[in-house]
Amino acid sequence: MKFALSIWLYSWTMAIILNYVADQRKVKIYSWVAVVAMCFEQAAITIQALRGQQSHFNSSDAFGIIIFALMGIFILTITLWTAYITYIFFKQKEFKLQPALVLSLKFALVYFVIFSLFGGYISSLKGHTIGASDGGKGLFFLNWSTTFGDLRVAHFFGLHSLQLIPIFGYLVNKYFSTNKALQLVKLFSLIYLIFIIFTLIIALNEHPFYAIKYYS
Known part of the structure; x- marks a missing residue:
């Protein structure tokens, strides 16, 4: 469910952002890459869940x-493509958006790419819990560890900067x-990055x- 919601948010957010990228030919290619990659990710997670296995x-x-290896390949592919779209967005001279919104989208895209790649680091560790094995007590729904370090926290806030920073920019x-x-977008983006690094x-x-008692 968490991945389904996250993919849903990513898809709608990128659909909105891509509308403001001038090179729509590249956008079309990116969109198909995203559709294939995200469908595979969700299918893999669902199939493994039905098998009673971890994805x-x-x-x-x-x-x-x-x-799991194929999931990594698909995620790396879409991340590199997102980095390329970010590069195109940075090179673009004219936008149908106010400057603060453009700046907030630039920060959001950069953070999203960085912390997508951070997911690869987590994969290299073969686990997200620091100090213990995965699968201990965790927060309700999110399941972040309440007893040890959990790299998913930084990964989560890094990825969802794609939504939070542009919302701040809009406001x-x-x-x-x-x-x-x-000025406020720059300040908020800096504070947000410091917060992510702090969680890391x-x-x-x-x-x-966030250490609280876990109730099953």
């Missing part, structure tokens, strides 16, 4: 190893002058992001 970090059988653009809105440092030091 991530699964080395219990050959099928699990192959599925400040609505209520402040252009120059003030630009906490996790690497084997401490939970």
Whole structure:
């Protein structure tokens, strides 16, 4: 369910952003790559769930190893394509958007690419929990560890900067002058990055992001 919701948010957000990219030929290619990659990801997760198996970090059988490897290939492909679209967006001179919104989208895309690649680092560790094995007590629904460090926290906030920073950009653009809105977007983006790095440092030091009692 978490991945389904995340893919849904990513799809709708990118659909909106891509509308403002001038090179629509590249956008069309990117869109098809995204559709194929995200359909495979969700299918792989669903199939493994139906089999009673983990989709991530699964080395219990050959099928699990192959599925996880293919998931990594698809995610890397769409991440590199997103980086390319981000490059095109940065090179673009004219936009049908106010400057604060353009700046917020640039920050959001860069953060999204960086923390998508961070997911590859988590995969290389063959687990997201620091200080223990995966599968311990966690927060309701999100399941972030409440007893040890969890790299998924930084990954989550990094990916969803794609929504949060543009929303902030939209709000400040609505209520402040252009120059003030630009300054606020820069400040918010900096604070947001510091916050993500803070959650990462906490996790690497084997401490939970938000330690509360878990009730099953």
